[in-house]
Amino acid sequence: MHDEIYTDGIDEIMVGGSIVRVDLVSLSPTEHDANNSPKKVFRQRIIFPIEAFANSVEVMQNALQGLVDAGVVKRNAPRTQSEPLRASATSESTDPNHPQTPRTPNVSTNFR
Helix, strand or coil: CCCCCCCCEEEEEEEECCEEEEEEEEEEEEEECCCCCEEEEEEEEEEEEHHHHHHHHHHHHHHHHHHHHCCCCCCCCCCCCCCCCCCCCCCCCCCCCCCCCCCCCCCCHHHC
């Protein structure tokens, strides 16, 4: 049997020389921040040679495009140059049937 890892997302990606470190996090079922959102808890780190990381990003981009093409994922509108890049950016719906409600990234269905 192979070990499997569940993650609610990536918290941080660190590059040092030719090594990339990716920190995986889960959302805590018991700890919450000031906004009553579940806190991110470090679970595991993946360490790649930089070339393997670049190849992995390409594989993930292809998988994402497949999900977009299948209608499973809807891409947000592209950022404009004046919009700052934020680590905790919110997503907003452009569907008139769904109000625009901000949500934190990496929200697991386990905590809705």
